Amino acid sequence: MAVNGAQIVIDRLSHVYRPPHGRPVLAVDDVSLAVSHREFIALLGPSGCGKSTLLYLIGGFLPTETGTITVDSRPIAGPGPDRGIVFQHFALFPWKTVRANVMYGLKRSGLPRAEQEKRAQAFIDLVGLCGFEDSFPSQLSGGMKQRTAIARTLAIDPDILLMDEPFGALDAQTRSLMQSELLSIWQRSPKTVIFVTHDVQEAVFLAQRVAVMSARPGRIKALVDVNIDRGDPHLFRSKPFVDKVDEIWELVRAEAIKAQQGKER
Amino acid sequence: MSEPRARALPALASALWRYVPVVLLLALWQAASDFGWVSTAVLPPLLSVLSSGYDLITTAEFWEHTAASLYRGSVGLLLSIVIGGALGIGMAWWRPVNYLLSPIVELFYPLPKSALIPVTALWLGFGDTSKILLIFLGCMLPVTIGAFNGARGSEQTLVWSARSLGASRLQTLRDVVVPSAMPELLNGIRTALALSFILLVSSELIVARKGLGSMIGFLGDGGNYDAMFAVVLAVAMLGFFADRIYQVMMQRALRWRE
Numbered sequence: 001m002a003v004n005g006a007q008i009v010i011d012r013l014s015h016v017y018r019p020p021h022g023r024p025v026l027a028v029d030d031v032s033l034a035v036s037h038r039e040f041i042a043l044l045g046p047s048g049c050g051k052s053t054l055l056y057l058i059g060g061f062l063p064t065e066t067g068t069i070t071v072d073s074r075p076i077a078g079p080g081p082d083r084g085i086v087f088q089h090f091a092l093f094p095w096k097t098v099r100a101n102v103m104y105g106l107k108r109s110g111l112p113r114a115e116q117e118k119r120a121q122a123f124i125d126l127v128g129l130c131g132f133e134d135s136f137p138s139q140l141s142g143g144m145k146q147r148t149a150i151a152r153t154l155a156i157d158p159d160i161l162l163m164d165e166p167f168g169a170l171d172a173q174t175r176s177l178m179q180s181e182l183l184s185i186w187q188r189s190p191k192t193v194i195f196v197t198h199d200v201q202e203a204v205f206l207a208q209r210v211a212v213m214s215a216r217p218g219r220i221k222a223l224v225d226v227n228i229d230r231g232d233p234h235l236f237r238s239k240p241f242v243d244k245v246d247e248i249w250e251l252v253r254a255e256a257i258k259a260q261q262g263k264e265r
Numbered sequence: 266m267s268e269p270r271a272r273a274l275p276a277l278a279s280a281l282w283r284y285v286p287v288v289l290l291l292a293l294w295q296a297a298s299d300f301g302w303v304s305t306a307v308l309p310p311l312l313s314v315l316s317s318g319y320d321l322i323t324t325a326e327f328w329e330h331t332a333a334s335l336y337r338g339s340v341g342l343l344l345s346i347v348i349g350g351a352l353g354i355g356m357a358w359w360r361p362v363n364y365l366l367s368p369i370v371e372l373f374y375p376l377p378k379s380a381l382i383p384v385t386a387l388w389l390g391f392g393d394t395s396k397i398l399l400i401f402l403g404c405m406l407p408v409t410i411g412a413f414n415g416a417r418g419s420e421q422t423l424v425w426s427a428r429s430l431g432a433s434r435l436q437t438l439r440d441v442v443v444p445s446a447m448p449e450l451l452n453g454i455r456t457a458l459a460l461s462f463i464l465l466v467s468s469e470l471i472v473a474r475k476g477l478g479s480m481i482g483f484l485g486d487g488g489n490y491d492a493m494f495a496v497v498l499a500v501a502m503l504g505f506f507a508d509r510i511y512q513v514m515m516q517r518a519l520r521w522r523e
Contacts, residue, residue, distance in 0.1 A: 061425045079428040091422035095444045095521040104440075105430030136521040156430060 006034035007192055008058065008160065013067030015053055027053040029217035031067075038190040042197055042207035044252060046259035050218025051196045052164050058194065059085050059162050071160065081105060084158030088165040090145040092137040098124065098148050099133040105156035123151040126185070143174035154185070160192045167202070179205055183230065200252060204228070204244045205235070212251045215259040222251050309491045318495030331499075333475040334465055337393055341400025342461045346454055349405035353412025353453075354446060357419075358438055370409060378403030378460070379467055386472040396468050396476070403464045404457035411453020415446030448522070451515045458511055462504045477503075 015028040027050040035041055043051040056062045058069055060079040069076050071083070092101050102123055106116040124133060127147035137145055146166060153161065166182075167175040183206060186193060197203050203210045204226055212222045224247065228240045235241050291311055297303045298310035321327045356363040356370075381399055389395035419442050427437045469478025477500050484493040 056425075059425070059429060061428070079425065081429065081431040083429060085426065085429045087422045087426070089422065091420065091426045093423065093426075093441070093444070095447070104427070104432075108431040136523065138521065138523045152426075152430070 005036055007037045007039075007072060008033075008035040008194075009068075009070045009073075010034070010054075010058070011068045011070075013054075013057065013064065013069060015050070015057060015062065015065065017053065026217040028057065029219050031218065031220055033211060033220060033223075035192060035194065038192055040186060040193045040195065040206060040208045042195045042203035042210045043213060044197055044200065044203045044210050044248065045213030045218065046215055046252070046256040047198055048259060049213045049215050049255065051198075051213050054213075054218065055085075055162050055164050055194060055196050058160075059083055081108075081156050082158055083160045083162055084153035084156060085162040085164065086146070086149050086153050086166045088168045090137070090142075090149045090169075092145055092149055092152070094137050097134050097136055098129055098140070101137070101148055102152045102155050104152065109156065120151075120155055123155045126154070127151045127181070141174075142170050143178060146170060146178065150182070150185075158191070160194070163193065163195045165196050165198070168197070168199075175202075182206065200245050200249050201236075204241060204248060205230070210248055212248060213255070215255045221255065224248055224251070306490070309494055313491045314494040314498065317489075317491035318498060321492055321495055322499075327480070327496075330475055330477050330480045331503075333393070334469065334477045337396040337476065338400060338461050338465045340393075341397040341465075342404055342457060344397070344401040345404035345408055345457055345461075348401070349408030349453075349457070350412045350450060352405075353409040353414075353450070354416045354438070354443060356409070356413045357416035357446070358442060370406060374406050374410070378464055382464075382468045382471055385468075391472050391474060396465065396473070399468050400461050400464050404460050407453045407456040407460065408450070409453075411456075412446050412450045415449030416442050418449070419445030448519055451518065455508070455511060455515070458507060459504070462500070462507070466500055 010031055010033045013028060013031045014026065016024050017027040018024045029050075031054060043054060045051045053062065057064055058076070060076045060083065064076070076083075093104065096104065099120060102120040103116060106120060109116065111119065121133075124130060127150055129144060129147055129151065132140065132144065137148065140148065146169075150166070167178050170178065179202060193207075195203070195206060207226055210224045210226060211220050212224065213219065214221045224244075226244055228235070228238070228244060232238050232241075294308070295311040297308060298305050352362075352366060356366050378399070381402060385395040385399040385402075389398060423441050423445065424437055427441045428434075432440060465476070466478040466481070469476035470482045473479040477496055481493055481496050481500070484490075484496060
């Protein structure tokens with residue numbers, strides 16, 4: 001499948017998850033999706049729908065068995081620094097300080113040491129962690145941990161940013177702050193972002209396009225464009241925003257109910 | 266500037282306060298012979314043990330024996346840490362290594378390592394190398410098991426993060442798996458440290474002409490009980506301080522955990 005201008009092309013991708021004990025589960029079922037350069041797309045669906053599995057496949061963390069994923073027309077082969085990832089539970093190296101975490105990817109960048117340090121500091125400043133460079137992750141709040149993780153990933157300047165429910169472990173206030181910050185970072189230096197979430201408002205607030213996924217096995221049920229004016233100071237009460245949330249919520253509701261019944265069965 | 270010192274003094278006082286029960290025990294020891302509760306042939310008075318201990322540490326002989334013991338113990342322990350740690354991490358990282366080694370580890374883990382004393386003596390004689398081999402074999406498995414469990418518990422997302430930040434598989438092993446294994450590995454080494462003293466002294470007691478264990482043996486055989494108890498005390502103190510120093514080092518290495 002050739003899609004003009006698309007950076008990431010997923011074609012008829014399926015994935016069977018084989019737990020060490022228990023029977024195999026079809027987690028991703030025949031998914032095709034094209035993502036353009038510098039697009040911000042959200043993968044939205046109920047928990048357990050395979051949206052994270054899809055993200056891990058794009059990241060190259062899980063092997064592609066059925067179907068293909070290409071990035072800039074090349075099939076992916078394992079993880080790489082062109083696709084940075086941010087996990088829900090931060091995945092910071094707990095034995096490294098904030099600075100050493102942010103430096104980790106830069107060490108292999110080929111930049112001179114002084115340049116690496118300058119760059120690390122610039123990203124620490126960008127996420128507002130100036131003064132915490134020598135703290136260990138265990139000394140930081142959840143929001144600060146996730147800021148560190150975002151700085152660590154942005155520092156290596158990946159073309160593509162994969163985000164796996166990155167704000168899901170944060171309290172409501174921190175989450176809404178981080179959403180705005182992510183949006184302003186993305187607006188200043190656009191990257192292709194694939195953002196996994198189960199929060200409809202979050203998806204509508206952040207993404208240009210929302211891929212609604214069905215309950216397991218994960219399929220793409222609908223692709224919804226989001227064209228809203230994010231500069232609106234009363235965005236969350238504005239009619240276009242509320243209507244878009246309602247529209248997508250209708251699509252998700254049926255799947256959420258199915259997922260719930262699946263669990264109870 | 267004076268603040269750390271102001272805090273250091275009460276810290277020292279409370280550390281000393283913790284050991285008051287030990288002082289009481291020592292007082293009880295002295296009282297037992299002073300008041301004739303126990304025959305001095307069975308338990309010599311603490312004060313005579315201390316005075317013969319003082320005489321002992323002024324002899325070159327005592328220090329030669331101590332040096333022999335410390336040499337055997339540290340070389341054996343070091344080998345067990347390096348080789349045992351590498352095996353444990355290898356087992357966690359490469360499945361074939363795990364298939365090959367885990368049944369062997371399971372089989373040998375419950376074996377009382379002191380049973381190897383005559384075996385290593387048969388192979389390597391009465392000198393240093395038989396003790397080093399014994400301590401290495403006896404101390405290796407707790408280190409291996411600590412390293413294995415620690416490395417196997419390293420979080421998937423940490424490994425993935427390193428890989429997506431450009432680390433190769435081998436760099437990920439070094440930068441993520443080994444540090445993840447550290448807390449359990451260091452606990453395994455602490456067990457190995459205690460085991461090394463047990464194996465050292467018992468092997469020297471049975472088959473050696475040098476070392477603190479052999480000294481306990483020949484002082485006892487010669488009926489010199491004051492000096493024998495003094496050497497036992499010296500070994501106990503050595504073990505205690507080794508463990509304390511190790512714990513301080515371990516806390517420093519793991520200070521990121523808080």
